[in-house]
Amino acid sequence: xxxxxxxxxxxxxxxxxxxxxxxxxxxxxxxxxxxxxxxxxxxxxxxxxxxxxxxxxxxxxxxxxxxxxxxxxxxxxxxxxxxxxxxxxxxxxxxxxxxxxxxxxxxxxxxxxxxxxxxxxxxxxxxxxxxxxxxxxxxxxxxxxxxxxxxxxxxxxxxxxxxxxxxxxxxxxxxxxxxxxxxxxxxxxxxxxxxxxxxxxxxxxxxxxxxxxxxxxxxxxxxxxxxxxxxxxxxxxxxxxxxxxxxxxxxxxxxxxxxxxxxxxxxxxxxxxxxxxxxxxxxxxxxxxxxxxxxxxxxxxxxxxxxxxxxxxxxxxxxxxxxxxxxxxxxxxxxxxx
Numbered sequence: 001x002x003x004x005x006x007x008x009x010x011x012x013x014x015x016x017x018x019x020x021x022x023x024x025x026x027x028x029x030x031x032x033x034x035x036x037x038x039x040x041x042x043x044x045x046x047x048x049x050x051x052x053x054x055x056x057x058x059x060x061x062x063x064x065x066x067x068x069x070x071x072x073x074x075x076x077x078x079x080x081x082x083x084x085x086x087x088x089x090x091x092x093x094x095x096x097x098x099x100x101x102x103x104x105x106x107x108x109x110x111x112x113x114x115x116x117x118x119x120x121x122x123x124x125x126x127x128x129x130x131x132x133x134x135x136x137x138x139x140x141x142x143x144x145x146x147x148x149x150x151x152x153x154x155x156x157x158x159x160x161x162x163x164x165x166x167x168x169x170x171x172x173x174x175x176x177x178x179x180x181x182x183x184x185x186x187x188x189x190x191x192x193x194x195x196x197x198x199x200x201x202x203x204x205x206x207x208x209x210x211x212x213x214x215x216x217x218x219x220x221x222x223x224x225x226x227x228x229x230x231x232x233x234x235x236x237x238x239x240x241x242x243x244x245x246x247x248x249x250x251x252x253x254x255x256x257x258x259x260x261x262x263x264x265x266x267x268x269x270x271x272x273x274x275x276x277x278x279x280x281x282x283x284x285x286x287x288x289x290x291x292x293x294x295x296x297x298x299x300x301x302x303x304x305x306x307x308x309x310x311x312x313x314x315x316x317x318x319x320x321x322x323x324x325x326x327x328x329x330x331x332x333x334x335x336x337x338x
Contacts, residue, residue, distance in 0.1 A: 013082050013192050013224050014040040014063070020074030021058050021067065029072075030295040032058045034248040040192060045218065045225040047239030047256065049232050049271065053292045055248040056228045057114075060194045064105050065096045084108055084191060107137035110185035111194040112178075119181060120169035126153075126180050127165035130187050137188040152183040157213060175206035179213070186217060193218075194226045199234065211238055232268075233275045236260045241329075244268045247292060247303040254330035264332040267304045302335070310336060 021033040033055040040046050048056045061067050063079055079091040081104060094101040113119045120129060130149040134140060140148065146165070153161035156179040169177055178198060185193060195214065199207040215238060218225055227238055235242055235256065242259040244252040244267065252265040263269050273286040290307040293299055299306050305316035312335055321333045 011041055012039050013042055015078070015080040016059075016063070017078040017080075018074065019059060019062060019077045019079065021055075021062050021077075022072045022074075023068075024070045024072065027296055031298065032248055032295060033062070036245070036248070036250055038243050038250065038253070040224050040226060042191075043218075043222055043224055044241065045227055045239045047227045047229070047235035047242040048245055049229055049235050049242060050245035051230055051288075051292050053247070053295075054245040056245055057196055059245075060111070060196060060226060060228065063091065064109060064111055064194070065091065065094065065101055066105075066111075081109070103137070106133060106185075106190075107188050108190055109192045109194065110188060110190035112181050112185055112196060112198045114197045114200055120177065122168060122170055125166050125168055126172070130165075130180075130184050133184055134187050148187060149183075152187045153180065155217070156180070156183045156186070157209075158183070174202055175209065178202060178206075178210055182210075182213070182217070186221065189221065190223060192224045192226065194228070196228045197230070198227075200229070207234075214238065231275075232260070232271045244271070247298065248295075249303050249333065251304065251334070252330075252332045254326070258327070258330045262326075262330070264326055264330070264337055265304075265334050266308045266310050266336070270309075302333070312336075 016039065017037050019033055019036040022029050022031045036055070036059055038046065048059070050056055058067070062073060073092055077092055081089045081091055083089055083104070089100070089104070091101070091104070120126070127146065127149045130152060131142065131145040134145040134148050135142070150161045150165050153164055158164050158176055158179050164172070169180070172180060199210050202210065211234065214225065227235065229235055239256045242254065242256050243250045244259065244265065246267050252259065252263065252268050259268060260272065263272060270288045274288065276285060288307060293306060299317070301317045301319050302321050305311045308316065311317070315335050321335050322338065323331055323333055324337045325331050326337065
């Protein structure tokens with residue numbers, strides 16, 4: 001159920017309703033996101049988890065209006081943003097390159113991309129790229145922007161920031177590049193941070209450091225976070241609420257505790273069984289059978305029925321499961337619980 005404008009203004013930063021995104025291709029129209037609905041509260045961390053091809057990145061790029069020209073956003077889709085001045089803005093009605101959208105993108109909603117090496121320009125220093133963002137969204141001069149850049153590099157844990165600020169991205173390690181990417185995003189003091197698989201290319205030790213850093217910065221700055229990953233083990237450490245996506249749909253949603261300890265959808269349960277545990281050394285991990293279907297050949301009925309071990313013949317393959325409420329915070333789309 002959609003919240004009223006008064007509720008959105010009071011406690012919700014972002015409200016996404018019935019988001020549908022498709023792409024024009026030579027083979028036809030591909031549906032990437034099909035009716036996704038979620039909200040993000042102030043100071044909350046929402047985790048979006050699912051395999052590659054589930055529609056996670058497309059969903060958040062629609063929020064930032066970073067989709068390519070071939071993308072088509074559904075006419076009934078709604079993305080409402082509560083601006084810093086208290087105004088409720090319908091993002092789908094804004095021009096992608098318009099002044100209002102450019103003010104929101106980066107200034108109020110920041111995004112950390114999957115691969116920082118390709119996100120940074122190799123011919124400009126880290127400091128110049130942080131300063132460019134600061135000058136675009138904050139009322140400061142170049143000297144002040146340079147000081148802010150050094151301070152942000154120091155805040156994200158980069159050693160000797162006054163020297164690093166004049167280095168190029170290829171001179172930094174993978175972990176330092178990711179920290180610098182976080183510094184770029186946070187230098188505009190956004191209300192919402194979107195982290196699109198920020199730890200995927202990092203080793204386990206650096207991964208843990210980045211997660212700890214993000215938690216620390218969230219407490220200091222009071223921002224909300226949308227954390228995207230394919231790893232439920234990571235989500236369990238950082239998220240307050242979790243949405244499980246598959247083939248453009250949210251199949252299950254609830255608090256992190258409910259999703260990890262009381263998961264109801266077979267897909268969520270399969271993802272949990274694929275996580276390695278220290279107390280199960282020697283046991284083989286249980287892989288999810290089959291592959292995620294091609295968007296060009298989307299199955300009818302429940303999108304997961306082609307890989308589900310608990311599929312109900314004649315039901316799951318012909319009908320779309322309705323929303324079932326397990327608790328006030330826990331919902332699932334599955335015939336096993338209707």
